[in-house]
Amino acid sequence: MARTATRFVCGQCGHDSAKWMGQCPGCGEWNTLAEEAAPGPASRGGAPRGRAVRPVALADVAAPRIPRLRTGIGELDRVLGGGLVPGSLVLLGGSPGIGKSTLTSMALGNLAGAGRRTLYVSGEESAAQIKLRAERLPGAALQVPVVAETDLDTVLATLEAERPEVCVIDSVQTLHAAELSGAAGSVGQVREVADRITRLAKARGIAVLLVGHVTKEGALAGPRVLEHLVDCVLQFEGERERTYRTLRALKNRFGSTNEAGVFEMAGGGLVEVADASARFVGEATRAPGSVVLAAMEGSRPLLVEVQALVSPSELVPPRRVANGIDRNRLALVLAVLGRHAGVGVGSADVFVNVAGGVRVDEPGADLAVALAVASAARGVVAGDGERPIACFGELGLSGELRSVAHPDRRAAEARKFGLAPLVSPDSAPTVRAALKAALGAPPRARAA
Numbered sequence: 001m002a003r004t005a006t007r008f009v010c011g012q013c014g015h016d017s018a019k020w021m022g023q024c025p026g027c028g029e030w031n032t033l034a035e036e037a038a039p040g041p042a043s044r045g046g047a048p049r050g051r052a053v054r055p056v057a058l059a060d061v062a063a064p065r066i067p068r069l070r071t072g073i074g075e076l077d078r079v080l081g082g083g084l085v086p087g088s089l090v091l092l093g094g095s096p097g098i099g100k101s102t103l104t105s106m107a108l109g110n111l112a113g114a115g116r117r118t119l120y121v122s123g124e125e126s127a128a129q130i131k132l133r134a135e136r137l138p139g140a141a142l143q144v145p146v147v148a149e150t151d152l153d154t155v156l157a158t159l160e161a162e163r164p165e166v167c168v169i170d171s172v173q174t175l176h177a178a179e180l181s182g183a184a185g186s187v188g189q190v191r192e193v194a195d196r197i198t199r200l201a202k203a204r205g206i207a208v209l210l211v212g213h214v215t216k217e218g219a220l221a222g223p224r225v226l227e228h229l230v231d232c233v234l235q236f237e238g239e240r241e242r243t244y245r246t247l248r249a250l251k252n253r254f255g256s257t258n259e260a261g262v263f264e265m266a267g268g269g270l271v272e273v274a275d276a277s278a279r280f281v282g283e284a285t286r287a288p289g290s291v292v293l294a295a296m297e298g299s300r301p302l303l304v305e306v307q308a309l310v311s312p313s314e315l316v317p318p319r320r321v322a323n324g325i326d327r328n329r330l331a332l333v334l335a336v337l338g339r340h341a342g343v344g345v346g347s348a349d350v351f352v353n354v355a356g357g358v359r360v361d362e363p364g365a366d367l368a369v370a371l372a373v374a375s376a377a378r379g380v381v382a383g384d385g386e387r388p389i390a391c392f393g394e395l396g397l398s399g400e401l402r403s404v405a406h407p408d409r410r411a412a413e414a415r416k417f418g419l420a421p422l423v424s425p426d427s428a429p430t431v432r433a434a435l436k437a438a439l440g441a442p443p444r445a446r447a448a
């Protein structure tokens with residue numbers, strides 16, 4: 001087969017080079033040149049060779065309402081905004097072993113069971129390995145046709161021949177475009193693979209779920225352009241050794257990015273955790289350093305336990321470990337506690353953990369972290385000692401509590417589990433007042 005000429009283009013300045021170089025001669029940046037298929041003569045300079053088309057008024061555009069393809073996994077459908085849109089591309093990212101193949105196999109199984117044409121393309125596992133997984137999954141997972149293939153041209157030809165309604169590509173990093181010399185998974189390859197699959201999917205109305213790897217830092221591996229190319233980016237998070245996994249939409253052209261789904265890995269595949277609050281509140285401890293955060297997962301309130309441990313340190317500087325919350329947010333909370341609430345932890349190690357492996361990425365978690373740290377530092381149980389105390393609120397730099405979105409839904413969820421009254425910006429204007437409400441007066445004030 002004749003090989004198309006390739007070129008190397010700098011992602012920073014667009015410098016075009018015939019050969020790969022470590023440093024871009026255009027902008028001087030390192031490792032920014034990525035391989036691309038060279039354009040044909042038609043696209044180089046000169047008069048345009050295409051035929052002009054007549055623009056259409058939006059009001060006259062025919063846009064039939066095509067029903068979404070429901071995967072039958074309620075949490076996944078909700079995060080997608082109601083199901084898969086035919087002809088759309090969804091990128092599902094997640095760390096190794098988190099359950100990406102399990103989730104996509106289950107979704108395809110349900111769709112196959114509902115009479116949809118499906119196809120599972122795996123470049124990572126053999127057909128036998130995929131079968132072993134499908135055997136432990138519910139529904140019609142064993143009915144899904146599979147192809148174990150890494151060559152992009154073969155995959156595209158198969159898609160063209162089979163014309164599935166829904167297809168899973170597991171993973172985009174394992175497919176290889178023969179005309180590019182880079183190894184599978186390299187920036188140029190991933191971009192080419194995603195681009196050609198997108199074009200075919202849009203032309204044939206195939207809903208494609210692309211599985212993607214994430215880097216050590218947790219970002220989707222491959223070029224950022226991949227995220228722009230697809231219609232929806234889903235992130236599957238959680239720690240492998242923990243049971244709970246969260247599915248979030250980072251981008252969604254057909255729905256909100258506020259939704260999140262909670263799953264649990266079990267012997268029979270991923271199980272949806274519809275009432276996660278009940279689980280987390282039930283498991284919450286009644287010891288110093290533990291409070292319940294009334295968080296929002298998209299449009300749903302979720303009660304999660306935030307735990308803190310404060311212990312004398314031999315290290316300079318002492319350790320600050322944050323699991324499930326942002327480390328910078330913890331630093332801010334500790335500074336506000338020290339400056340405005342008289343809770344100094346300067347020479348102690350501080351560990352903060354959101355129980356169940358849940359990640360909370362909202363400023364409304366500040367107050368829970370502050371109360372948990374203060375409760376651990378003073379060795380005092382928050383609340384009445386019988387029920388955990390619930391709270392939410394953002395900490396301002398002057399020690400004030402700031403309101404956050406959906407206070408009513410958070411309060412209603414806490415009430416549902418008997419965690420009332422809760423500490424919030426409505427009940428306490430400052431972090432000092434919130435500490436008093438949750439932990440009582442500080443030791444010095446009590447003695448006086």
Ligand SMILES: Nc1ncnc2c1ncn2[C@@H]1O[C@H](COP(=O)(O)OP(=O)(O)OP(=O)(O)O)[C@@H](O)[C@H]1O
Nearest residue numbers: 094095096097098099100101102103240265266267
């Ligand atoms: N019999 C079982 N019972 C419970 N959990 C299981 C069982 N078999 C596998 N698992 C879980 O499934 C996980 C693997 O799921 P899966 O293969 O879907 O992950 P993945 O995200 O596709 O991983 P990779 O990145 O390696 O492709 C394992 O980490 C394990 O936790």
Ligand SMILES: [Mg+2]
Nearest residue numbers: 100101124170
């Ligand atoms: Mg996998």
